[in-house]
Amino acid sequence: MKSGNLFGGIPEPIAAEIFEELLRSGNLKLERIVSAGQATPPGVWLDQESHEWVALLAGSAGLRFEDESEVCALKPGDYLHIPAHRRHRVEWTDPREKTVWLALHYR
Amino acid sequence: MKSGNLFGGIPEPIAAEIFEELLRSGNLKLERIVSAGQATPPGVWLDQESHEWVALLAGSAGLRFEDESEVCALKPGDYLHIPAHRRHRVEWTDPREKTVWLALHYR
Numbered sequence: 001m002k003s004g005n006l007f008g009g010i011p012e013p014i015a016a017e018i019f020e021e022l023l024r025s026g027n028l029k030l031e032r033i034v035s036a037g038q039a040t041p042p043g044v045w046l047d048q049e050s051h052e053w054v055a056l057l058a059g060s061a062g063l064r065f066e067d068e069s070e071v072c073a074l075k076p077g078d079y080l081h082i083p084a085h086r087r088h089r090v091e092w093t094d095p096r097e098k099t100v101w102l103a104l105h106y107r
Numbered sequence: 108m109k110s111g112n113l114f115g116g117i118p119e120p121i122a123a124e125i126f127e128e129l130l131r132s133g134n135l136k137l138e139r140i141v142s143a144g145q146a147t148p149p150g151v152w153l154d155q156e157s158h159e160w161v162a163l164l165a166g167s168a169g170l171r172f173e174d175e176s177e178v179c180a181l182k183p184g185d186y187l188h189i190p191a192h193r194r195h196r197v198e199w200t201d202p203r204e205k206t207v208w209l210a211l212h213y214r
Contacts, residue, residue, distance in 0.1 A: 003187035006162060023160050023188065028135055028213060030160060053130050053137060055113060055209075057164070057184075077164075080110035081130065102162075104211065106135060 006057055010034050010098055033101040035061070040089035047087050050105040055079035059099025062091035113164055117141050117205055140208040142168070147196035154194050157212040162186035166206025169198035 002022060010018070017038045023030040027050075040046060045066055056074040063072045063080075066087040072080070082088055084107075093099040109129060117125070124145045130137040134157075147153060152173055163181040170179045170187075173194040179187070189195060191214075200206040 003185075005182075005184040006186060007184040022186065023211070025158070025213060026134075030211065051132070075112075077112040077114040078110070079113060079129065102209075104130070104137065106132060 006032055006100060006102065010100075014098075027107040029105045031103050031105070033103060035059070035090070035093035035099040035101070037093055037095040038090070039092050045087040045089050047085055048082070048105070049084055050107050051084050052082040053079065053104040053106075054082065055102045057100045057102055059094040059097050061093045061099050061101075064089050064091050113139060113207060113209065117207075121205075134214040136212045138210050138212070140210055142166070142197075142200035142206040142208070144200055144202040145197075146199050152194040152196050154192055155189070155212070156191055157214050158191050159189040160186065160211040160213075161189065162209045164207045164209055166201040166204050168200045168206050168208075171196050171198050 014034060014036045017036075018032075018034040020032045020034075021029060022032055029050075056076060056078050058076055060076075061074045063074060065072070071091050121141060121143045124143075125139075125141040127139045127141075128136060129139055136157075163183060163185050165183055167183075168181045170181060172179070178198050181187075
């Protein structure tokens, strides 16, 4: 089983978001995501089969839910729960520094 | 479902380690632990029924496994996996600043 550092092993520059599986067991998957300014494409909503608990550990990001009008700005340490099929999108991630997410997907 | 900040809501001073459940579903439990210099009592080993994925997010700590001679020193971002029944103990946590852990227990 992998050990490491959540802020380590990030190539520079990164062309696309990096998804790295840290743990998978039964119906749970834990992954690290590294973003560098990427966002969900315009007009696209994420609609997931699994529930997701997600924390932003470095950088910053704006998360929008289809059922809310305000964009939720996330700073390091912020976490939230996204139930399956609650449609959401990443409006923006920090353009200057890497944004590191820890996402736990489960059913 | 709770949202918040992993580094927020920490009382000062703290008399004992703080265990806060962030998520529980089926056989998984996600918790934040805040330590302020505490350690596992001398001679005691932790022997858990569940597997644990754990990350240290702030502070520092020394983790010892019964089957290893060296203490594993953890810094922010370090994560590791502790299989069920792998006996271990926390030798020390940072005496000067709070140590924040994120622990995912699952079966």
